[in-house]
Amino acid sequence: MNLPPIDAVPGMVEPAEWDLLVDSAMSADLSGGASVVEFGAYFGRSTRALWTGLLDNDGFDPGRKTALLHTFDVFSCVESGYFAAHVRRDAQAARIGHLLNARDGRLDFSGAFDHFARQMPHSNLLERHIASLTDARHDGSPIALMHVDAPKFYDEYLLVLRHFAPFAKPRSLILLQDFFYQWSATLIAAVMLLVRDGIFQPEETAASTLMVRLRRPLTPEEVEDFHRRYLASDVDTLLAAAVDFFRGFDMDRKADFLPRLHLAAVQYHHERGHHVRAAEWLHRLCIGEQLMGIAAARDLCDLVACDFSIRRFYQLDTAG
Structure with a gap:
């Protein structure tokens, strides 16, 4: 089932990244009630790419009783900040500026995300969570695929490892957007340590995104051991x-x-x-x-x- 193309939703996902998201979601192992998780959605361009692939996944079940795709984002930014200018520009270009909500010094763009999400078939299987990475938690289902955009620093990525990695299925895929990014030094270092440990297997890149395969699950104890070794690393x-x-x-x-x-x-x-x-x-x-x-x-x-x-x-x- 084909959805409108990449340019239908404003965002920073490049065409090569769009294709990688679609292909990854289409091939994800959804058996056992597995779900897909993404961190950092903005207006939902990456969400739509994932959904495009999931609709063509052999394991897609429209009668599923629980959410298939969990999307986490704070869905707001500082009203007077640098990022707010991009939010307003993209909303105006898409003629949805009226869906932005300025309140208490912050610019809420969750309405823009909902606008585009409602256009997707079976959108009832998509659950968006307004939460910071500090507060984000998983529902306990096995995770077949993770798209990680929000964390740019190790401290935030550690939260993903602690609260989500233990649920990841063996051989699941993790797409790290903005891995090849001039602001991501500590994230790059952490991922390289996981590669050295034989936990991450790099498989493909698309623009700034690195796709890795999880060679084996990470237990909570292993995550804490990894954290200690990262702190001791150069x-x-x-x-x-x-x-x-x-x-x-x-x-x-x-x-x-x-x-x-x-x-x-x-x-x-x-x-x-x-x-x-x-x-x-x-x-x-x-x-x-x-x-x-x-x-x-x-x-x-x-x-x-x-x-x-x-x-x-x-x-x-x-x-x-």
Whole structure:
């Protein structure tokens, strides 16, 4: 069953990511009452991609009694913040500006998500949760697929591991949007540690998204053990390992997205006052490996414009 194309819903999901979401959802193992979970939906472009694939999944059951797709987002942002400008622009372009709700200093866009969600067949099997990652909890069903967009930092990703990873089915897929992103250094480091541990198996990339397969389930005790080992690890070493690993990986548009791993290291060190090490990483990108193209230059400008730190803005927008 085909739904309207990618451009029907405003959002940041690129065509290659859309295709990966559709294909992953279509092949997800829905046996045993398994569900799909996503973190960070915005207006629902990724949600619609997942739903497009699920409708064509051999295991799709329209008579199912429980939610098939759980979508978590705070569905609001600071009214005067940087992200609010994007929300208003996208809503106006889609002619749904009247569905935004400004209240108590925040801009609520849950109405925009609901507008597009209602257009999807069997939308009663979709459950959206207005919740921060701190408050997000799973219903206990096996998880066949996770789309992880909201976390950009390790602290938030740890919450996903703690409260959702123990429910993931063996060999399930996890799509990490904004893995190849100049602001995601600690997330990149954590994922690389999971790759080294043999828990994550990288399989494919699409734009900024990395798709990994969960080789085996993670128990709550293993998650806490992983957390201790992450805290004892050197982020710089893990970022260097990521560059080395993905240099030899079959990546989508490698020239655009591999440099983001270098820039993530620049951002990580600059924010912490390690300016010499940040300069060394930038030297490696520009001179040592000569990877500074137009896309990387644009990403570097983004870092400079935000003074190499978006943590405060991210926390304000995602606080709920």
